[in-house]
Amino acid sequence: MKKFLIGIPLAIAVVCVPLSTIAAPVVRTIKQTQASGQGAILQTINVWNGHGVVISFYEIGETIKKVWLDDPSQILLDTDGCLEGLGENCSKGGAGLIHLRRIKKVNIPGIPQTSATLLTVVTQSSSGERKTYSFRLATSNGTPKYSQVTIQNDVAREQTALKPQLQSLVKTQQTINQIRGGIVVAIKSGWMNQQDKLHQRLQKLIGYLQAGDDISTAANKSSISQELVNKLIALNNNSDNLRQGNSL
Numbered sequence: 001m002k003k004f005l006i007g008i009p010l011a012i013a014v015v016c017v018p019l020s021t022i023a024a025p026v027v028r029t030i031k032q033t034q035a036s037g038q039g040a041i042l043q044t045i046n047v048w049n050g051h052g053v054v055i056s057f058y059e060i061g062e063t064i065k066k067v068w069l070d071d072p073s074q075i076l077l078d079t080d081g082c083l084e085g086l087g088e089n090c091s092k093g094g095a096g097l098i099h100l101r102r103i104k105k106v107n108i109p110g111i112p113q114t115s116a117t118l119l120t121v122v123t124q125s126s127s128g129e130r131k132t133y134s135f136r137l138a139t140s141n142g143t144p145k146y147s148q149v150t151i152q153n154d155v156a157r158e159q160t161a162l163k164p165q166l167q168s169l170v171k172t173q174q175t176i177n178q179i180r181g182g183i184v185v186a187i188k189s190g191w192m193n194q195q196d197k198l199h200q201r202l203q204k205l206i207g208y209l210q211a212g213d214d215i216s217t218a219a220n221k222s223s224i225s226q227e228l229v230n231k232l233i234a235l236n237n238n239s240d241n242l243r244q245g246n247s248l
Contacts, residue, residue, distance in 0.1 A: 026146055026147045026148055027146060027147075027148045027149075027150055028145075028146040028148070028149050028150070029149075029150050029151075029152050030043055030149060030150070030151055030152070031151075031152055031153075031154045032060055032151055032152065032153055032154050033154045035133045035134065035135065035151065036131045036132060036133045036134075037131075040133075040134070042134055042135070042136050043134075043135050043136065044116075044135070044136040044137075044138055045100070045119075045135050045136070045137055045138070045149055046138050046139075046140035046144075046145070047075055047100050047101070047102045047137060047138070047139055047140065048102065048139075048140050048141070048142070048143075048144040049102055049141065050102075051102075051144040051147065052099055052100060052101045052147065053099075053100045053144075053146070053147055053148070053149065054097055054098060054099050054100070054147070054148050054149070055097070055098040055100070055121075055135070055148075055149045055151070056096065056097050056148060056149070056150045056151065057096050057097070057121075057123060057151050058096045058097070058150075059150055059151065059152050059153065060151055060152065060153050061125065061126060062096075062123035062124065062125050062131065062151075063094035063095070063096065063123060063124050063125075064079060064081070064083060064094060064095040064096060064097075064098065064121055064122070064123050065083065065094060065122050065123060065124050065130070066083060066121075066122040067079070067083055067098065067119065067120065067121050067122070068118075068119070068120040069117065069118075069119055069137075070117045070118045070119075070120075071108075071111050071114065071117035071118075072108070073105055073106045073107070073108045073111055074102060074103060074104075074105045074106075074115075074117075074139055075100055075101065075102055075103070075117065075137055075139070076100070076101045076102075076103055077098060077099070077100060077119075078098075078099045078101075079095035079097060079098050079099065080095050080096060080097040080099075081094050081095030081096070082094075082095070083095055094124075098119075098121070100119075100137065102139055115138060115139050116136055116137060116138040116139070117136075117137050118134060118135070118136060118137070119134070119135045119136075119137050120132065120133070120134055121133040121134075121135070133151070172209055172210075175209065175215060175233070176206055176209050176210065177236075178232070178233040178236045178237065179202070179205070179206060179209075179229065179232050179233060179236070180206065180236075181232075181235070181236030182231070182232025182233055182234070182235035182236040183199070183202055183232060184236075185235040185236060186232065186235060187199075201222045201223055201224055202222070202224065202232075204221070204222040205218050205219060205221075205222040205224050205229070208221050208222060215229065
């Protein structure tokens with residue numbers, strides 16, 4: 001005997017389930033700069049009946065230190081750790097996840113009737129830097145659209161920050177290559193040999209540059225004048241110096 005669901009064969013009922021409902025995404029992402037900082041725009045997070053929503057800070061590696069929920073009459077808040085502001089004494093507390101759950105509205109004296117409230121979150125990075133995030137929490141009806149909100153690093157901002165660093169590394173390596181080229185010219189011309197103390201100091205200069213020092217700091221540490229550094233670079237770049245008979 002075939003099984004029926006409200007007069008419809010069960011097999012047909014399953015097939016008729018909308019694909020959009022089956023494949024509904026459960027994770028919503030919010031970029032870090034969208035929710036924190038001067039360029040942030042207040043992000044709305046919906047909370048549905050019988051369907052909790054979590055806000056995750058795991059991906060950005062920040063620890064939640066404190067939270068404020070302005071109107072707790074319709075939404076309950078919990079975390080995966082001990083936090084200040086939740087009625088607990090947590091001198092070394094912290095969490096990475098906030099869980100939101102809608103409840104039947106409770107009348108709290110002094111709190112106006114509204115369908116939305118503000119959630120403020122204070123986080124701390126591994127370096128000790130603190131940030132503040134603000135979210136508008138709104139009660140919602142109908143089919144839930146997500147069950148998790150993940151805060152993500154702003155990739156575009158990271159790439160922008162890395163670009164100057166990469167350019168600086170390339171420039172430093174070019175300078176090192178020019179100095180080495182000048183040293184080769186000086187040795188071939190008989191103005192220096194590899195046993196000289198000057199040659200040893202120049203190798204230290206190159207080592208400091210490779211370690212990340214700027215050229216001025218590296219020159220001071222290795223007791224090399226900036227004038228000599230410039231001359232070595234010129235020897236590498238301008239073959240005319242050889243014909244002019246310059247010496248170190």
